[in-house]
Amino acid sequence: MDNWNRTLAKEIAKGIVKTGIEGPFDTVVKSTAYDYPSIGCSCWEGNRADELLRAIPGGEEFIGRSYIDIKASGELPMLKELLRSDAGQQAQLDQLSRDCLQYVEVLQQVPTLDDTRCLIYAGMWCPTSTWVVKRFLANRYMHVDLRSLEALYKLFKNYYWIAADVGEMYRAGYANRARITYEYVAGIDLTTPYGVPAYGEAGNGR
Template sequence: MDLRHLLAHEVAAGIIATGIEGAYDAVSCSTAGNYPSMGVSQWEGGRGDNLLSWIDGGRKFIGRTYSDIVNSGELDELRAVLDSEQGRAAQIEILAADCIDYVDALMPYISDSKCVIYAGMWCPTSTNVVRFFVRNRRNWGYDVNNLSALADVFAEEYYVAAAVGNAYRQGYANRARATYNYLAEHDIDWGMLDV
């Protein structure tokens, strides 16, 4: 397995282990509109429909609004579909492919493997926002190759870059600390993964 795939594997494992995006059976209403945001990576819209197309029983939820699913009493059914053995396998496979994209987006700006993984674990929120955030902070003199410093800047400034306002400030700060704690305690031979 090459470095990109090793890093992508670690990003996916971290997203699932921490539950920072949600559990396999997570379903909520998207903040961007009245449609479901689902699973361990909060897939929504066309990406959510793609996930559902991989799972037996998922097709009946494709293209439906969140309100329609709730009002029809089918929310628990959707959660069960996502949490099924097939639903979990589909989420892992799709997330692994997504994480390759995350790693590719970050490696031009970060050389430390743990920091690539850290920033990669934020990419489900928006790969472009995370990439520009890391690039800009690096260009502004922040040490994006120091895990503690990277976690601090995500905790203090990511909510501004994501343009979500003060309402999400504490949530993003909590996520920054949880992600840092996971990686700080994660036991891997990082010397083998240095970029």
């Protein structure tokens, strides 16, 4: 089970990076809620951002500083360069892999969320909030087939913005994220490495 969980975590991390749904490696944006930077390919903030920066040579220069301070000092390009460096990318992949393992362990607590592709799909939403995703699915498993990737896609497309309490202005963005994530997960090859049937060949909307 531990090895399989790590395999699922690897696929979730790969999907987040390849789709860019959270942003590229050199992402540096102001937090939507507070005056601190969200950084990297998973938009880490606060203590998680500091943890990442400590793992990158030269990163400690930016720990504990506000987005406005970094921008006003003209150091945004330096931080971006640090994040997209080889060391910066590796540190992000390492941290994302640890995060994704936690995502898998949390999502496995949701009844009926046991289809490989559906778990990967849900995991790719967890950077928005692992606990919101878990609650969102746990509250709906009796009414929605969580073993159907198409059903999961429609659920996130139509309702996740409400569960995340982000307001109407994010509705279209979340719908776009739902589509990009669905197209990616439906198209990945899980047959060759893991023996999982190609999407659409396992019945039940899988």
